[in-house]
Amino acid sequence: MKIALIFPGVGERGFNTHPKAPEYNWINHGLCSLSACAKKEGHLVRLIDLRELSGWDAFKREIEAIRPQAVGITMMSVDFECAIEGARIVKSCDENIKVIIGGPHPSIAPDEVAAYPQVDYVVVGEGEAIFLKLLDEIEKGCARDKIVTGSHPDLDALPFIDRELFGCKESAIDTFLNRPFVTIVAGRGCIYNCSFCQPAERKIFGSRVRRRSVANVIGELNDLRDRLDFQSFMFHDDCLTEDAAWVREFCASYKKGGFKKPFICQSRADIICKNEDLVRLMKRAGLAMFLIGFESGNQRMLNLLRKGATVEANLRAARICKKYGIRIWANYMLGMPTETREEVMDTVAMIHAMKPYRLSPAFFTPHPGSDLYDYCVKNGLLLIKSYRDYARSCDSPKVKGVDYDFVRKAFENSKKRFLSVRLYRKFDFIKERRARPALRKFIKFLYGISK
Numbered sequence: 333m334k335i336a337l338i339f340p341g342v343g344e345r346g347f348n349t350h351p352k353a354p355e356y357n358w359i360n361h362g363l364c365s366l367s368a369c370a371k372k373e374g375h376l377v378r379l380i381d382l383r384e385l386s387g388w389d390a391f392k393r394e395i396e397a398i399r400p401q402a403v404g405i406t407m408m409s410v411d412f413e414c415a416i417e418g419a420r421i422v423k424s425c426d427e428n429i430k431v432i433i434g435g436p437h438p439s440i441a442p443d444e445v446a447a448y449p450q451v452d453y454v455v456v457g458e459g460e461a462i463f464l465k466l467l468d469e470i471e472k473g474c475a476r477d478k479i480v481t482g483s484h485p486d487l488d489a490l491p492f493i494d495r496e497l498f499g500c501k502e503s504a505i506d507t508f509l510n511r512p513f514v515t516i517v518a519g520r521g522c523i524y525n526c527s528f529c530q531p532a533e534r535k536i537f538g539s540r541v542r543r544r545s546v547a548n549v550i551g552e553l554n555d556l557r558d559r560l561d562f563q564s565f566m567f568h569d570d571c572l573t574e575d576a577a578w579v580r581e582f583c584a585s586y587k588k589g590g591f592k593k594p595f596i597c598q599s600r601a602d603i604i605c606k607n608e609d610l611v612r613l614m615k616r617a618g619l620a621m622f623l624i625g626f627e628s629g630n631q632r633m634l635n636l637l638r639k640g641a642t643v644e645a646n647l648r649a650a651r652i653c654k655k656y657g658i659r660i661w662a663n664y665m666l667g668m669p670t671e672t673r674e675e676v677m678d679t680v681a682m683i684h685a686m687k688p689y690r691l692s693p694a695f696f697t698p699h700p701g702s703d704l705y706d707y708c709v710k711n712g713l714l715l716i717k718s719y720r721d722y723a724r725s726c727d728s729p730k731v732k733g734v735d736y737d738f739v740r741k742a743f744e745n746s747k748k749r750f751l752s753v754r755l756y757r758k759f760d761f762i763k764e765r766r767a768r769p770a771l772r773k774f775i776k777f778l779y780g781i782s783k
């Protein structure tokens with residue numbers, strides 16, 4: 333069968349955005365995996381990446397040129413409108429083309445997606461096996477329910493993803509990482525229970541984490557070395573370091589395989605604090621940066637987020653990374669429900685105290701399928717009106733009660749170097765624990781006069 337896979341990732345930044353931000357030309361692993369499986373079965377697969385197109389007319393021309401029998405569209409909540417519009421245009425070209433939609437949003441809210449007449453099938457969860465089954469049934473002309481549920485595959489049994497679908501080109505997330513840069517998914521699922529994410533991810537990947545064997549991942553890296561001569565890579569896993577034994581085995585095999593290229597991955601403050609030896613081992617194997625969701629510098633907020641970490645652990649984790657020369661990409665959020673100005677400033681103070689290599693602030697965004705989203709709905713706090721507002725940037729208010737003018741200023745200030753931070757750097761005594769409340773007060777004072 334001739335299939336078109338569609339990446340509608342223009343919800344946040346619009347068309348023609350492909351080269352503008354590094355992560356905006358990253359491949360989509362879900363589609364690449366579906367493509368590898370479909371090609372293995374002999375199907376012809378083409379990609380339409382909306383980020384590369386000038387607009388909907390160009391999309392229509394692509395569909396008319398490819399004339400697929402079926403299209404597979406992936407969908408995050410932020411891309412809802414683009415995915416649905418894409419499906420409408422597909423049907424306007426030829427109503428016999430079957431439209432199959434899967435991904436995070438359809439897995440969380442299948443009925444909402446199935447309500448659209450231009451959608452033939454909505455896939456809940458992981459799609460490899462069910463996608464092939466649907467293609468087979470479409471070919472044979474069988475009918476079945478509109479909403480279908482996928483199954484959790486044995487990841488080692490899947491073919492390596494089809495990176496060629498996206499032309500293998502991915503920009504490095506930072507200039508210190510050389511190109512060719514590649515992204516890898518070593519496992520699926522997350523054991524943690526953060527309220528801003530779960531239970532949504534469990535609905536896609538199940539409650540257990542399934543990780544590929546180290547040998548399988550090394551096999552893919554060997555392949556990528558031979559074919560692309562990659563110079564650096566990133567693990568996309570939600571929390572690679574959650575399985576310390578896996579990471580230890582990986583580091584040993586990576587070194588044994590003669591790999592020396594730097595890699596980066598996500599981790600958590602509590603894990604870093606509890607496993608300093610693991611951090612040292614990873615550094616020796618090539619770890620160049622940890623992306624860490626510190627999220628907040630206020631304990632009440634960390635508890636609300638069910639982060640399972642403390643402010644003290646956040647600060648300690650940052651110190652451990654610095655000790656081993658590991659760069660920190662600090663993810664944090666401002667504007668949580670019920671968060672006070674003082675609590676927002678606690679995060680600003682924490683970030684200034686950490687002085688991470690990279691700052692990655694986000695306006696808290698309640699995502700459908702998460703407990704904090706439900707909390708916002710239940711308490712009448714949800715202000716999001718358009719799917720595009722599910723982006724982490726902030727063009728319009730997301731949560732009732734949040735003073736966005738204040739949060740915007742705090743957001744900007746979190747990225748600035750305060751005088752107090754320079755003092756903090758200079759005078760060791762301020763680094764002492766006892767002095768921290770005073771430092772916090774000082775930062776709040778400075779913030780007050782800078783308003």
Ligand code: B12
Pocket residue numbers: 340341342343344355356357358359360361362363365366403404405406407408409410411432433434435436437440455457458459460462463517520521528529532533536568569570699700701722723724725
């Ligand atoms: C890598 C990643 C990114 C990359 C995306 C790169 C890219 N080009 O796709 C970057 C950093 C750019 C990114 C950005 C954003 N992301 Co993101 N991201 C991830 C992450 C960590 C991994 C994705 C991944 O590769 N998963 C592994 C693959 C195999 O799984 P999959 O894509 O879900 O695909 C499987 C199934 O969903 C299904 N499936 C998917 N599509 C289809 C299509 C069909 C036809 C079928 C049958 C099946 C199917 O089958 C696939 C194979 O089993 C996930 C968390 C996670 N663990 O998945 C978050 C996640 C997807 N991101 C999320 C969010 C919120 C965002 C942002 C909105 C954040 C922001 N900046 O504001 C943006 C959106 C930008 C966009 N639209 O491109 C949320 C989505 C929540 C939601 N309700 O939509 C997630 C789930 C994180 C979370 N827990 O909150 N992200």
